[in-house]
Amino acid sequence: MKRIYIKDRFYYIIAIVGILFAMSTLFSFLYYMAVGTLIILLGLCVYEVVKLYQLLPKIHISRALHPKLSLGDDYQIKYFLENKSSQVVKITLFDEFPEQLQQRQAIGSYYLGEQSDLEAQHQICPKLRGQFEFKNMIAYISRPTTQLMEIRKDFIANETIKVVPSILQMKKYSLYTLKRASHLVGLKKIRTIGENDEFELIRNYQQGDNMKSINWKATSRTNTLMVNQFQDTRSQEVISIIDKGRTMEMPFNGLSLLDYAINSALVISNMVLQKSDKAGLITFSKNIDTFFKSDSKTNQLQLIMEYLYAQKTNFSEHNFELLNNTLHRKVSRRSIIFLYTNFENLVEVERNIRFIEMINKNHVLVLINFINTELEQSIEEQNTYQLEQVYTTAIAQKIYYERYAIEILLKKRGIQCIFTKPENLNINVINKYLEIKAKRTG
Numbered sequence: 001m002k003r004i005y006i007k008d009r010f011y012y013i014i015a016i017v018g019i020l021f022a023m024s025t026l027f028s029f030l031y032y033m034a035v036g037t038l039i040i041l042l043g044l045c046v047y048e049v050v051k052l053y054q055l056l057p058k059i060h061i062s063r064a065l066h067p068k069l070s071l072g073d074d075y076q077i078k079y080f081l082e083n084k085s086s087q088v089v090k091i092t093l094f095d096e097f098p099e100q101l102q103q104r105q106a107i108g109s110y111y112l113g114e115q116s117d118l119e120a121q122h123q124i125c126p127k128l129r130g131q132f133e134f135k136n137m138i139a140y141i142s143r144p145t146t147q148l149m150e151i152r153k154d155f156i157a158n159e160t161i162k163v164v165p166s167i168l169q170m171k172k173y174s175l176y177t178l179k180r181a182s183h184l185v186g187l188k189k190i191r192t193i194g195e196n197d198e199f200e201l202i203r204n205y206q207q208g209d210n211m212k213s214i215n216w217k218a219t220s221r222t223n224t225l226m227v228n229q230f231q232d233t234r235s236q237e238v239i240s241i242i243d244k245g246r247t248m249e250m251p252f253n254g255l256s257l258l259d260y261a262i263n264s265a266l267v268i269s270n271m272v273l274q275k276s277d278k279a280g281l282i283t284f285s286k287n288i289d290t291f292f293k294s295d296s297k298t299n300q301l302q303l304i305m306e307y308l309y310a311q312k313t314n315f316s317e318h319n320f321e322l323l324n325n326t327l328h329r330k331v332s333r334r335s336i337i338f339l340y341t342n343f344e345n346l347v348e349v350e351r352n353i354r355f356i357e358m359i360n361k362n363h364v365l366v367l368i369n370f371i372n373t374e375l376e377q378s379i380e381e382q383n384t385y386q387l388e389q390v391y392t393t394a395i396a397q398k399i400y401y402e403r404y405a406i407e408i409l410l411k412k413r414g415i416q417c418i419f420t421k422p423e424n425l426n427i428n429v430i431n432k433y434l435e436i437k438a439k440r441t442g
Contacts, residue, residue, distance in 0.1 A: 003152045004049060005140065010148045013041050045148055051087070052141060052151040058085040061093065061137055061155045069126050070166040071263060072255050079120040079137070083112035090142045092150075093120070096135035100128045100163075111144060126163040127254040129262070129309055134159045165266040165308045173267050173426055201229050237294040237335035238272040238433070239280040240265035244289065244311060245318035247342040250372075252422045257370055260422045261340035262308045264368075267426050268338060268433060269304050275437065280335075281307055286316040288326050294335065320355040327359060336364045336436055338429060343369055346405050353413060360415050366432055367410060367417045368425070371403065 020034035064078040083089055093107040107122050126132065137157050142150035202218050205225035218226035242248075242265060248258040269279040273296055280294030281304050290307050318341065327337075337359065343349045359365050403419065410417045420428045 004052075005150050005152065007142065007147055007150055009146075010041070010045070013037070017041070041148075044146060048143065048146055048149040049151070051143060052149065055085050055087065055089060055141060055143075056151065056153055059083060059089065059091070059139065059141055059153065061091075061139055063095070063134070063137060063157050063159075065134065065159055065161055067161070068167070069124075069132065069161055069163045070168045071126060071129055071163055071259055073166055073168045074123055074125045076121045076123055079107060079122070080117065081110060081112060081120065082117040084115065086114045088113055088144055090144050090147075092140040092142075094138040094140075095122070096138070097124070098132035098134060100126065100130070100132055125254075127259075129163050129165070129259070129311075132161045132163055134161065162309070164305055166263040167266075167305075169263055169426060170267045170270045173271070173430055202226050203229050235296065236277040236437075237280060237331070237333055238268070238277050239282060239294055239331070239335050239337050240268060241282045241284070241323070241337055241339045242311065243318045243339070243341035244283055244285040244313050245341075246313065246315040247318075247344055248340075249313040249315065250342065250370075252370075252373065255422070256313070257342055257422065258311065258313050260370075260425050261368075262311060264340065264425045264429050265338075266301075266305060266308055268429050270301055271430060271433060273301055279304060282323070282326070283307075283311055284319065284323050284326075285314055286319050288322060289314075291326065291330065293330075318352075320352040324355040324358045328362070331363070334363055336366070336433070338366050338368060338433075340368045343406055345399075346402055346409065349406050349409060353409070356410075356415060357413055360413075364436060365415060366429075366436075367415055368429065369403075369406065369417060369419050370425075371419055371421050372400065373421050 017034050017038050020030045020037065024031035024034060060082040062080045064080070066075055069075055077095075079093060079095075081091060081093070089112050090109060091112060092109045095107055097103045101124055103124070108120055110118055110120060112118055135158055137155040139153050139155065140150045141153060202215055203226065205214065205227050209227050213227045213229075215226045215228050242258070242261045244258060248261065249256050251257075252260070265281065269281070272279040276296065278294035278296045279300055281290060281292040282288065283290040290311070292304065292307055339359075356365070356367065407417060407419055416432070418428050418432055
């Protein structure tokens with residue numbers, strides 16, 4: 001009996017019956033009309049419940065989920081509804097979504113004809129990493145002809161799905177780079193700054209070869225001009241370093257800055273491995289939480305994804321001194337480093353600039369800092385008609401324009417930096433990596 005629910009139409013009829021009983025004090029014949037209506041109503045309700053119980057075994061609902069979900073990307077969940085009975089039914093479908101999604105509304109109401117099926121879709125967008133537990137689907141089944149009663153049926157469909165750093169964004173920007181590299185058809189000249197610096201072989205001199213590359217020892221032995229041939233630098237170590245301090249928990253569009261950095265680290269690692277370089281990962285805050293050595297083995301990207309999947313902010317201060325010491329001890333080769341952090345004020349930068357300069361001296365450092373888009377928007381939209389609003393706007397402007405002072409300080413110290421809005425992070429990091437590779441600064 002707990003599965004049976006009374007619909008609105010039942011209450012409307014009961015209200016009419018009540019009115020008839022009230023008016024029967026004036027008109028006696030209405031009493032018998034009210035009693036007759038009540039008996040018919042109760043009889044229809046019993047009949048409806050019997051029919052609905054007969055329908056239950058003939059209604060089937062299933063759900064199709066992706067084996068893995070990507071952080072911050074939209075996904076469509078598919079629901080397959082099947083009616084094997086000879087009656088038209090109405091189904092109102094609910095799904096017990098994971099608590100992280102905070103969705104409790106109905107998927108929808110659907111009418112299924114006799115011996116028919118239907119496919120429904122519902123869009124979700126996970127904003128947190130971790131394990132998402134999808135539980136049962138709940139269907140409220142009724143018959144459109146009477147709409148007096150409905151019955152609940154639970155469909156067991158417990159599933160646990162992992163939400164990992166964005167695979168879709170990784171593939172998207174991988175295709176973007178290929179498209180960017182192949183916008184012309186056929187042979188094309190590519191201008192690069194500097195010389196190729198990895199020795200490949202010694203060959204005969206050809207017209208147009210650089211005179212500086214002549215190998216005089218090989219020339220004297222063979223009595224013909226021989227030159228050293230070099231190839232592009234490969235196996236360059238590229239390390240993504242993610243600051244997990246408290247400032248990286250700041251949210252933008254439902255995702256924290258840490259989540260944006262994690263998605264970007266996966267995208268750039270995939271790009272690095274496609275370019276025959278070595279990708280590595282370091283995460284830190286007060287301590288070094290993850291140190292994954294740069295490599296180019298076949299499962300390197302999968303391992304990086306597993307490390308990124310488990311990262312969480314621990315709300316402590318970042319320790320750049322420890323980061324510098326770790327790089328000095330464990331990374332002997334000059335590497336390209338993308339450092340994802342979020343400096344909020346100039347004092348914080350000045351306190352750590354000495355260690356950042358040491359890292360920049362030994363490696364090619366690119367420091368990535370985020371622009372507070374919500375603060376920028378609040379400055380533009382603020383109407384300064386009241387004294388309180390004047391103070392609020394002044395403080396917001398001071399914080400916002402201090403970002404420019406931070407950028408100037410870093411550039412004066414010779415540190416490459418990217419100041420970016422969170423939504424433009426991936427494309428800016430990819431462009432910087434391609435720029436560094438073209439200049440041969442590694």
